Amino acid sequence: MLRAIRSVLGATAIFFGGALLAQPKDAPQAEGYFPLKKGTKWTYKVGDNEVKVEVVKSEKIAGEEQFQVDTKVNNDPKTTEWYVIKADGVYRTRVKDDKLDPPVKVLPLPIKKDVAWEIKSKVGTQTITGKMTVVNDKEKIKTPAGDFETVFIEGKDMDIAGAKTTVRLWFAKDRGIVKEEFILQTNEVVKLELSKYEEAK
Numbered sequence: 390m391l392r393a394i395r396s397v398l399g400a401t402a403i404f405f406g407g408a409l410l411a412q413p414k415d416a417p418q419a420e421g422y423f424p425l426k427k428g429t430k431w432t433y434k435v436g437d438n439e440v441k442v443e444v445v446k447s448e449k450i451a452g453e454e455q456f457q458v459d460t461k462v463n464n465d466p467k468t469t470e471w472y473v474i475k476a477d478g479v480y481r482t483r484v485k486d487d488k489l490d491p492p493v494k495v496l497p498l499p500i501k502k503d504v505a506w507e508i509k510s511k512v513g514t515q516t517i518t519g520k521m522t523v524v525n526d527k528e529k530i531k532t533p534a535g536d537f538e539t540v541f542i543e544g545k546d547m548d549i550a551g552a553k554t555t556v557r558l559w560f561a562k563d564r565g566i567v568k569e570e571f572i573l574q575t576n577e578v579v580k581l582e583l584s585k586y587e588e589a590k
Contacts, residue, residue, distance in 0.1 A: 420500055421562045422540065423479045425456040425472065428589035431565065433581040434533055438463055440581055444589070445469075455482060474498075478506075487512045494521070496560065500540055502526045508544070519547035521556075530559055532568055533584040537561035539568070 425444055433440040441464070445457045453473050460467045471483040473492070480492035493510050505522040521544040528541040539559040547554050555572040567583040 420498060422496060422500065422560045423472070423474060423565060424563065424588060425458075425474075426589040430585075430587040430589075431583060432585040432587075433569075434584045435579065435581050439584075450482075484512055493517065495558075496540075496542070497523065500526055508547070515550040517547065517549050519544050519549075528559065530568060532582040534564075534567065534582075534586060537564065537567050 425447070427444055427446055429444045431442040433442070439462075441461045443459050445459050447454055447456045449455075450471070450473075455471045455473045457469060457471055459469050469485050470481055472495075473480050473482050476498065478494040478498045479496040480494050482489055482492045489510050489512050491510055493508055494506055497504050497506060500523060502523055502525060505520055507520050509518045510516070521542055523540060524543050525541040528539050530537055530539055537559070539561045542558045542560070544556040547556055549556075553574040555570075557568075557570040557572075558566055559568040561567045564583065564586055569581040571579045573579070
């Protein structure tokens with residue numbers, strides 16, 4: 390199972406990786422779905438394993454406030470991503486030192502059911518293409534951290550670094566992503582569910 394987790398997090402490092410976030414209360418343009426305050430932490434259950442995500446810092450890059458988010462699998466550092474909030478959505482801009490060209494939108498703003506957007510990006514020699522859709526803006530789900538009403542976003546059969554992968558994300562207000570699913574081209578499903586949320590002090 391851990392091998393599958395690492396495979397998925399590695400393959401999707403050019404797309405989501407640690408996009409397990411929420412939004413600061415002083416950033417209403419993100420509708421409360423992305424706390425990017427330094428020190429905010431999320432813990433996710435993946436079978437018997439844990440994925441931990443933390444907002445490490447923010448800094449001005451090319452005139453924009455960008456946020457660094459680090460992801461660990463069972464305390465093993467896995468990847469670092471950077472995010473920026475724009476008028477039309479939340480974008481992932483970098484993976485470690487590599488820029489996403491162009492940045493990848495992970496959450497549209499404003500959030501509306503049936504809104505869809507095309508993705509065609511690359512980082513280094515890897516590419517990602519496909520279409521993301523807001524399937525439901527009021528989907529109720531259960532996780533180890535509790536029950537949530539969420540925004541459900543899906544990308545069916547995305548081409549991520551040459552591998553067909555379906556990506557499903559559930560965003561809860563003031564929590565960020567509370568659940569993720571990756572359906573691999575082998576039909577194996579890797580599921581991450583929120584078990585603990587720690588708001589920055």
